[in-house]
Amino acid sequence: MKNMKMANESWLKLIAAGSLLRQLPILMLIVITSIINSNAYATTSSIYVTNGAVLTYTETARAIKNVGCSDIPTLIMYTYGSFSYSGAQITNPTAVATFEFTGCQNSNLIDIPATLNLSNGCTILVNPSQGGVPSASLSCPNVSIHPKYVIVGVTYAPPGPSSYVQYTQSNLFGTTISDSQTYSAQTSLTTTASAGSLPGWISGKLQVSAGSSATQTRTSSNATTLSFTNLSSYKVMGPPSPPVSINTPINHNYDVIWLWLNPVAMYSVATNYVQFNGFAYNEADLAGVDIYPVLVGQLNGSIPMDPSLVQELSRSWASVQTFPAGDGPGLTLADFANILASDPFTNSAYSVSPSATTSGDKRFTLTGSTSVNGGAPAQSFIYAPGTVTETYSNTYVNSTLASSGVTNQTAQTYGVDFTVTATTQYGIYSLDLKTSNTQTWTYQQSKSLTNTSTQIDLLSLGTPCASCAYTGPTVFEVYQDNIFGTFMFNPVR
Structure with missing residues (x-):
């Protein structure tokens, strides 16, 4: 049978x-x-x-x-x-x-x-x-959340007023980001962001992009990598002298933090369940994918903000959104403090030990520079009176193991369209949050750095003036930022 x-x-x-x-x-x-x-x-x-x-x-x-x-x-x-x-x-x-x-x-x-x-x-x-x-x-029901900003890069000022850095293959300029720390422990999380250009978003609807300057890729079960291609023409200059002393060639007030000011985070939600469906950009902001460079000194008050920057950070186009009581669409002093934490050198006690292969917090890994005029790669270069202006190319190293686990977190309030606040799906999303009206974004080890040795940076290194009595450091090492994929210049002696 x-x-x-x-x-x-x-x-x-x-x-x-x-x-x-x-x-x-x-x-x-x-x-x-x-x-x-x-x-x-x-x-x-x-x-x-x-x-x-x-x-x-x-x-x-x-x-x-x-x-x-x-x-x-x-x-x-x-x-x-x-x-x-x-x-x-x-x-x-x-x-x-x-x-x-x-x-x-x-x-x-x-x-x-x-x-x-x-x-x-x-x-x-x-x-x-x-x-x-x-x-x-x-x-699951969909809901769109409007963070005030996403940090998409930190670029570090090179030594001296006549030096500059230019990122020439900036499709690798970006970050790997997750919001997994936003939600309560019992919430199940997943990410389904589709690879490709960021779509536009207007009035709750996605618009097919003809090819924006930004792309996203799902890189793990709860993380997305953002990459941007419109930053290659920007030069990060060394600190000007005056007002900075010529003997202080590195001044991190002139580091640049790149802010994406019109992100839209899209979700499918249910009780104890959040699925991140990727980012879009808000087309109510006519700038397209609105990425803006801000000096560290402008955020900490050391350097005055010009009116155009004040206007940009006010995000007045987002006034139609609703925010928690006492908050609004513009970036606040609390936001500035959270943003500044993305650059570890804003903490005066932070330093990287000379010749350390990887910094103690895994944020930086020693790499190298090669003169465009030829010669072997070197992990340090000379900055001293009497030397000629030299141009170097900087190259990534695979830091998969050395920097595994490196993160940086920012917490911020967010905006929601008035038409969304009363919906069932937004109520469900709110219940999944660990802290009311707050998202926590975790910036992780850049996935662009784990399998590449691509040359992306040119460093034009000037020299201190020949007639001045220069007493500052004369040897610098080149490190890569393992979160944002940029290069940092560390004085050795």
């Missing part, structure tokens, strides 16, 4: 494929029908739901009469039911999906999917896939 049942199950599956029904002689089909008419079988199986958890179901196959069709008198129908889901309760557990073979000689295979409603507001679409293993995908 056991062998007979296994044989019957095999015939059931073959017949349901459809092609066998067309090819077998009528007499043989009748014989098969006589075997299977007295048998039906049911099996319990589990599958992983796309973007979700595990779905368990019962598959039942049974023989049915094909009324009005003499050439194929008996058909097999597959039914999928008795669903249970590990991620949430199914509120319509009696739903079924079926696979049918209909008609006679010109027959059609028909899949009839089932939609399962979950207690957390999501749905699962089950497709029976023509009698094979079904597929299932999770869909």
Whole structure:
């Protein structure tokens, strides 16, 4: 009997494929029908739901009469039911999906999917896939959140007023970012950001981009890498003298922090479930992907802000959004403090030990420079009166192991469109937050640095004035920033 049942199950599956029904002689089909008419079988199986958890179901196959069709008198129908889901309760557990073979000689295979409603507001679409293993995908209500900014880079000033750095292959200029620390411990997180150009966003709808200056790629289950291509013409100059003393060739007030000022973070949400669907840029800001360079000194008050920067950081175009009480669309002093923390040298106690292969916090790894006039790569260069202006190329090193685990975090409030605040999906998102009205973004080891040795930077190194009594450091080493993929110049002696 056991062998007979296994044989019957095999015939059931073959017949349901459809092609066998067309090819077998009528007499043989009748014989098969006589075997299977007295048998039906049911099996319990589990599958992983796309973007979700595990779905368990019962598959039942049974023989049915094909009324009005003499050439194929008996058909097999597959039914999928008795669903249970590990991620949430199914509120319509009696739903079924079926696979049918209909008609006679010109027959059609028909899949009839089932939609399962979950207690957390999501749905699962089950497709029976023509009698094979079904597929299932999770869909949840969408919500868009408007962070005030995303930090997309920190570029470090080179030594002296006549030096500059220019990033010549800036598609690697960017960062790997995650918001996993935003949510409570019981919240399940995933990321599904599609690779490609950032789309525009306006009035709750995405706009197909003709090719923006920014791209995103999903790099792990809860992280996305952003890369930007519109920064290659920008030169980061060394600190001017005056007002900076010529004997202080490195002044981190002239480091540049790059702020993306119109990001939109897109989510699908459910109770204890958040799926990040990627970034877009808000087209209410007419600047496109609005990335703006700000000097460290302008954020800490050491260097006055010009009116155009004040206007840019006010984000007045976002006044239609709602923010927590006492906050608004513009960047505040609290935001400035969080942004400054992305440059470790804003902490006066921070330093990198000379010749250290990797800094103690894993933020920087020693790399090297090569003169464009030839010669072997060197990890240090001379900066002294009497030397000629020299141009170097800087090269990444693979810092996968040395910098594993390096992070930088910023916490900030966010804006929401007025039309969104009263929606059920926003209420669900708010309940998933660890801190009310606050997102925490974690900047991680740049994925651009883990498998590349691409030359991306040119350093034009000037010299102290020949007539002045220079007493500052004369030897510098080149380090790469393992989070933002830029280069830092560390005085040795």
